[in-house]
Amino acid sequence: MAIARLITKAENEDPEATIALRQLYPKTGRAFLVGITGPPGSGKSTLTDKLVKELRKRNKTVGVIAVDPSSPFTGGAILGDRIRMSDLALDEGVFIRSMGTRGSLGGLSQASHAAIKILDAAGFDYILIETVGVGQSEIDIVKTADTTVVVTVPGLGDDIQAIKAGIMEIGDIFVVNKADRDGADRVVIELSQMLELNQNMGEWFPPILKTVASRNEGIIQLVEKIDAHKDFLNSSGELIIRRKERISNEIFNLILKRVSVEIMRKLAEDNWENELAEILEKRKNPYDVIDRVIKELLQ
Template structure:
């Protein structure tokens, strides 16, 4: 059971402060989530009813593609249109959070005086699953705090647990020239996960060709409701940014029109819930054995003295028996 600690009671105090736009409360609750402190979840429970208003935009692509630079320019463009923007920069390769090293990768500075912008970077402290949970909770917090847009930057494409596809309404895949022909275009079916493609560093040679290749790949796909556009951008100068914002907005409108937004959001909420549930059961099952007992079972498995199916049944039934006792 999730117990409430004294300092999260009443839980609605944190929630109310976040909902009211209190930055310090927001930062504090994000830290609760990062530290697996039950106060974080307590606040999320109170705030869930307020979520579902932000447009959650994932930005993903290879290291150094310009994701943060693009995010910075997107913030500027959206602020110019009177919108507020929250940013979560997730880096599964960094053990740091909020600190200098991630800061270097974030490249979104100069927004500290603007109350319409909130930027938070997160790294892996414990497990990837822990990071995914904290990042997802942070997105929900920013949504509940009333930001019009929540941008989520992650490195790479298709890393199972921090997969941006699972959290965003709109996924922007950033490609760049000069990485070699197909590593980016064909890898892990990025044409399937992108709702919008940004070919960044369009000031460098080869950008047009990357764009053409992407267009060709996309032509092969089946896009009944939405055909992902390919936008050339130069994050450094801001070229193509209004077009990118337009494409992202068009995608959102298409989701709404096709009655897909609610479905997509429910699917991700369900998946996140089922993942948490599976993780919890798995943890409980493993915790019902001592380290020595587990080590013996694994070595029996390795030596083929025990088959994995019998072991699975044993682990499950012992756990279930203990539950029912």
């Protein structure tokens, strides 16, 4: 109950959430964060459901953050990931929260980072973050997971191209779901060829697994790979590097956000409308104005 309310406060940028997060922060860092991303319809929710069940068999508690896009027009959203996870609703060791992207600049990543910390401090062993792998903000969240699982399916045609452009670099584990369909082996081959082309791969070569999540096939192997990657991150020191990068990005984004609010407030005070008119009439140019604003700001 308290967890749920606090996440809402964080989503609404309620100052009480920041106060709580200050106190919670020292208790974070125990949970292992797994990002799950892939195109719509690739079976991420079903896969997440089965992963949670397998982790529960191993006596691990699991938090799930399921992110779906908000409508850019109305700000509303239909968050349907729970449909695939309804058997988990009554399990005390599982907490599922659906979040809309709410569209705005970095808003999603801020709220989801807060939600992750809240679940982490609450003591969940694993936190799974499920997002559609399209769009920068979704990729940002997934990028900050300890282990990122990229899900695809056979028969999407140009989808491999999309993966190549966007999220090929961030996958620690690749899953070809719905692998009972024709073409699964070809997707595996294409993925492995693309991975081999990746330079500076480091010591971890991302495994490619075939699953049929709806029939629970390949799930044990996936959990084993996640744990293998977890061990690798720990033994190689990579975990600390990743987490340092994550907190650095998060702090930077929060500072940017606060500063941009300040800038907007200041501009509004500074007779901004008139200045804009002058710029449009070419009596001023944008670049001088930018220099002046920054100079004033840094004073």
